[in-house]
Amino acid sequence: GAVVSQHPSRVICKSGTSVKIECRSLDFQATTMFWYRQFPKQSLMLMATSNEGSKATYEQGVEKDKFLINHASLTLSTLTVTSAHPEDSSFYICSARAYRKNNSPLHFGNGTRLTVT
Amino acid sequence: GESVGLHLPTLSVQEGDNSIINCAYSNSASDYFIWYKQESGKGPQFIIDIRSNMDKRQGQRVTVLLNKTVKHLSLQIAATQPGDSAVYFCAENTGNQGGKLIFGQGTELSVKP
Numbered sequence: 001g002a003v004v005s006q007h008p009s010r011v012i013c014k015s016g017t018s019v020k021i022e023c024r025s026l027d028f029q030a031t032t033m034f035w036y037r038q039f040p041k042q043s044l045m046l047m048a049t050s051n052e053g054s055k056a057t058y059e060q061g062v063e064k065d066k067f068l069i070n071h072a073s074l075t076l077s078t079l080t081v082t083s084a085h086p087e088d089s090s091f092y093i094c095s096a097r098a099y100r101k102n103n104s105p106l107h108f109g110n111g112t113r114l115t116v117t
Numbered sequence: 118g119e120s121v122g123l124h125l126p127t128l129s130v131q132e133g134d135n136s137i138i139n140c141a142y143s144n145s146a147s148d149y150f151i152w153y154k155q156e157s158g159k160g161p162q163f164i165i166d167i168r169s170n171m172d173k174r175q176g177q178r179v180t181v182l183l184n185k186t187v188k189h190l191s192l193q194i195a196a197t198q199p200g201d202s203a204v205y206f207c208a209e210n211t212g213n214q215g216g217k218l219i220f221g222q223g224t225e226l227s228v229k230p
Contacts, residue, residue, distance in 0.1 A: 006160070034217060041125045043206060044161070044220040093160050097216060105151050106208075106218050108160035 003027055004096050006109030021079045021112045023094030029074035030096035038091040050077040084116045127225040136194040140207035140221045147209035152192045155204045202228045
């Protein structure tokens with residue numbers, strides 16, 4: 001149980017284009033999903049907290065107009081990297097926690113490797 | 118975004134030996150801690166968790182120790198196997214921040230056969 005599916009697993013795009021990444025909780029409802037970014041040989045950095053039916057909460061230094069988050073249902077959150085540039089190339093990972101279980105593990109997707117050329 | 122440190126220390130052990138991975142967490146108000154294992158190109162995988170009202174918890178081949186006095190967490194892996202080779206992260210949850218997890222620096226474990 002507690003499977004989080006992320007799509008696509010890899011994407012290559014040209015500079016200036018936008019890329020959408022989907023995160024789905026397959027067998028549970030997730031009021032809150034979290035988006036992380038990870039550079040090679042580094043830790044996961046929290047980008048934003050995605051709340052179903054409301055605006056996302058962004059961490060300090062993360063541009064909300066560049067990284068658009070939509071959490072339209074209890075099982076789906078999307079991250080859109082707008083006007084992508086090579087420095088946005090990274091490993092993006094989403095996670096979700098079961099509804100109303102704040103002190104429980106986050107379940108992670110398998111990440112999306114974004115390469116901007 | 119928040120993160121604790123940018124370095125990735127490494128630990129190399131012989132197959133069959135016990136491994137101890139350490140982590141210093143940042144927030145004394147954190148009330149819940151998790152260890153994750155991350156293999157190359159994949160998302161983190163849950164290993165074991167512990168709440169702040171405990172100082173030790175055991176799972177299958179793994180033990181987590183929590184020392185709140187010095188804000189230190191450790192993961193012990195018994196009889197380490199080649200399949201345990203991965204990067205291990207500790208993560209802390211501060212309950213008053215909407216349940217978000219902040220990850221520690223990570224340790225790369227390499228198991229030699």
